[in-house]
Amino acid sequence: MRSSVSSAPLQIAISALQHFAYCPRQFALIHLEQAWSDNHLTAQGNVLHERVDSHEVETRGQKRSERAVQVYSDRLGLQGKLDLLEVFSENGKPRRYVPVEYKRGKRKVMDWDRIQLCAQALCLEEMRGVSISEGALWYWQERLREVVALNDQLRDQTLACIDNARLVLQSQVTPPPTTDLTRCKNCSLVDLCVPQIVRRDRSGTYVQALFEVEKISAEDDQD
Numbered sequence: 565m566r567s568s569v570s571s572a573p574l575q576i577a578i579s580a581l582q583h584f585a586y587c588p589r590q591f592a593l594i595h596l597e598q599a600w601s602d603n604h605l606t607a608q609g610n611v612l613h614e615r616v617d618s619h620e621v622e623t624r625g626q627k628r629s630e631r632a633v634q635v636y637s638d639r640l641g642l643q644g645k646l647d648l649l650e651v652f653s654e655n656g657k658p659r660r661y662v663p664v665e666y667k668r669g670k671r672k673v674m675d676w677d678r679i680q681l682c683a684q685a686l687c688l689e690e691m692r693g694v695s696i697s698e699g700a701l702w703y704w705q706e707r708l709r710e711v712v713a714l715n716d717q718l719r720d721q722t723l724a725c726i727d728n729a730r731l732v733l734q735s736q737v738t739p740p741p742t743t744d745l746t747r748c749k750n751c752s753l754v755d756l757c758v759p760q761i762v763r764r765d766r767s768g769t770y771v772q773a774l775f776e777v778e779k780i781s782a783e784d785d786q787d
C-alpha cells in the first residue's frame with residue numbers, strides 16, 4: 565500500500581475528494597473558485613443529509629450507532645463529517661467499527677463515493693487508534709446498502725486523490741474539462757463551467773500530469 569502522502573499543510577474537506585474523483589475541474593471550481601450551483605440532484609442530496617445530521621447516539625444490544633460524527637486527520641490534512649458510525653462490541657468492548665455514508669442516488673461503477681468513505685475511515689483509524697476493514701454506502705434511491713472493503717487498492721486510490729487534490733489547491737490552477745461528456749451532463753456546475761467552450765480554447769495553463777481522466781460507465785450519476 566502507498567505509504568505516505570505529501571506533507572499536508574492545506575486542510576481538505578473529505579466531501580471535496582468526491583468532487584475531485586468525479587472531475588478535477590469541478591473540485592477546483594468549487595474549492596478554488598468558490599463556484600457553486602445546486603441542481604435538483606445536489607438539492608435532494610442536501611435534504612437527505614439534513615435528515616441524518618441529528619448527532620444522536622443509539623445503542624441496541626452490542627451495536628452503538630453514532631450519527632453526524634466529526635472526523636479529521638492531522639497526518640493527511642483532512643476534515644469532515646461522517647453520516648453514521650456503527651460500533652459493534654463484544655463483552656462490553658468495542659471490536660468493530662463500520663463507517664456509513666448516505667447517498668441520494670444509485671450505486672456507482674466508479675469509486676467516487678468509495679474514495680470519500682475510505683478517507684473517512686482513514687481519519688477514524690487515526691483518531692481512535694483502530695483498524696477498519698469495511699464500510700458501507702447507503703443509496704437512498706435504491707434503498708441499497710453496499711458493503712465496501714477498505715482494501716489496499718482503495719486506500720492507495722484515496723491517498724492519490726488526496727495528494728492530487730492538494731496539488732491543485734497549491735497550484736491555484738483550475739484544470740481543463742473532463743473529456744467524459746456523461747459526467748458533464750450530470751454535473752451541477754455545467755452552466756458555470758461551460759465545458760464545451762473551454763474545450764475549444766485550451767490556451768489556459770494545463771497541469772496535465774496531475775489529471776488522469778478515468779473512463780466511466782455511462783449509467784453513473786455523481787450523487
Ligand code: SF4
Binds near residue numbers: 586588593
Ligand atoms: S461540467 Fe464537466 S468539465 Fe465542468 S466541472 Fe462538471 S464534469 Fe467537470
